[in-house]
């Protein structure tokens with residue numbers, strides 16, 4: 001009866017599509033007959049542990065009663081992963097009968113209605129991801145689920161107050177782009193504004209709306225597109241900056257005008273009139289997109305403002321770029337990471353740039369300048385060079401060319417899976433990144449400058465899926481003189497590179513299943529599940545399992561817990577090139 005019930009659940013979920021292909025059958029056994037997407041206990045092989053159904057293109061409904069009201073499944077099911085399907089309808093309160101659930105991932109579907117209160121009784125839950133759906137109504141209070149580590153609900157239509165959470169336990173939390181109102185809960189500084197953005201009625205210290213009254217404009221407007229939200233919240237900021245600048249320039253006008261000598265290849269902003277004019281223009285006609293924020297600290301620190309300047313490195317893309325061009329240009333907030341924010345800027349001549357604003361980097365201005373100049377002298381085809389930089393005591397700005405084709409992260413994990421991402425492309429990206437890192441590690445060994453923040457969102461791609469490593473050397477201090485710290489910085493890059501290999505091979509997020517990807521792959525390989533770890537699309541494409549296993553072995557070496565045991569980037573690159581050459585030979589022999 002339990003098996004029939006599971007079959008019914010899957011039939012409804014899939015909208016009766018593709019069952020033949022999925023080898024489900026009302027008379028066969030989900031475990032013995034290896035129903036696709038159904039993962040059973042590896043020891044007994046007779047109880048269902050996981051439903052791993054991400055990206056199956058299902059468009060049916062989630063019938064919680066078929067799934068959770070029968071002991072056969074409910075007693076053992078720990079994971080439901082339905083990410084990236086087209087499933088609609090509501091989730092009924094019977095979901096709470098799946099008592100063992102540790103991970104529920106409904107993200108990237110069309111679920112609607114409210115989230116049942118009963119979810120709060122799932123006290124084994126560690127990951128709840130309901131992001132990118134059409135859920136609405138109030139969020140239930142989940143604060144009693146003491147083991148909850150990940151809660152993601154961005155891009156829905158939830159309303160009312162953000163309920164309390166046990167923030168000290170949460171590792172990931174996001175309720176951005178909903179319709180929440182009131183004050184944000186106290187997160188004990190665990191989460192920044194990026195977890196709450198895009199809720200125009202929500203206010204809090206870190207948010208554009210500090211007090212409820214600041215929302216009036218946004219509330220009056222019925223147009224709640226995200227762009228509008230950003231625009232409204234920017235008004236106040238631009239206004240303040242403009243006033244600060246005005247006071248500054250008026251005061252300065254009284255004094256003898258001191259002309260700042262710009263260093264080599266530098267556009268100094270010594271023209272008071274044009275700078276204040278450009279600020280006025282920018283506040284008038286763009287109403288303060290989030291852009292101007294990256295100049296906020298500059299305005300606050302007036303003396304630093306005068307003594308620093310935008311250093312434009314030689315590049316035809318930004319010949320003669322001036323600081324005021326950046327001020328004047330429309331900009332859009334692309335992201336707020338741990339280390340700062342990133343803005344997309346459109347120059348008057350149509351050139352697209354990104355400006356990375358780094359805060360709280362404890363590096364002296366002179367070391368920073370030296371480092372940037374050094375990095376600029378080194379070129380590699382798989383490395384995205386900085387075009388310009390700016391620094392003062394509080395912050396550093398880096399300018400890069402905008403890459404339209406997005407990042408490796410987006411290609412692997414984005415909700416729109418429009419682009420096929422086959423094995424050869426993945427292998428070639430791995431090889432390109434390995435080569436560029438090998439080269440950089442060799443060039444910068446003596447200076448101790450590693451990448452420091454390597455991850456798939458920092459690997460940008462061109463139209464031919466060739467990788468560009470961005471943000472090399474933007475983290476960490478100058479480690480000259482301390483060989484063990486230096487070695488660790490490079491070995492940390494090797495680890496991060498290993499994680500990227502794992503993402504390429506598994507298609508999974510770095511934080512998944514409640515544990516990190518490296519730990520998960522380790523245990524899967526130990527339990528001889530090796531083939532289970534690979535991205536399903538690679539298997540169905542018919543990619544060589546042998547070469548995938550070889551690449552997995554390189555990845556596992558790179559993510560060794562002990563830094564000394566990891567290979568150097570050079571050794572990793574040699575191993576990957578051997579796999580790549582084998583792949584090329586096999587393609588030629590097939591032809």
Ligand SMILES: Nc1ncnc2c1ncn2[C@@H]1O[C@H](COP(=O)(O)OP(=O)(O)OP(=O)(O)O)[C@@H](O)[C@H]1O
Nearest residue numbers: 334335337338339340342354400401402403407457
């Ligand atoms: N030059 C670029 N062109 C296009 N998109 C970019 C460029 N640089 C970064 N991005 C994308 O913009 C988004 C935000 O970048 P950002 O660097 O702020 O995020 P992050 O790398 O996750 O954070 P952090 O580097 O602070 O840890 C990412 O999705 C990233 O892939």
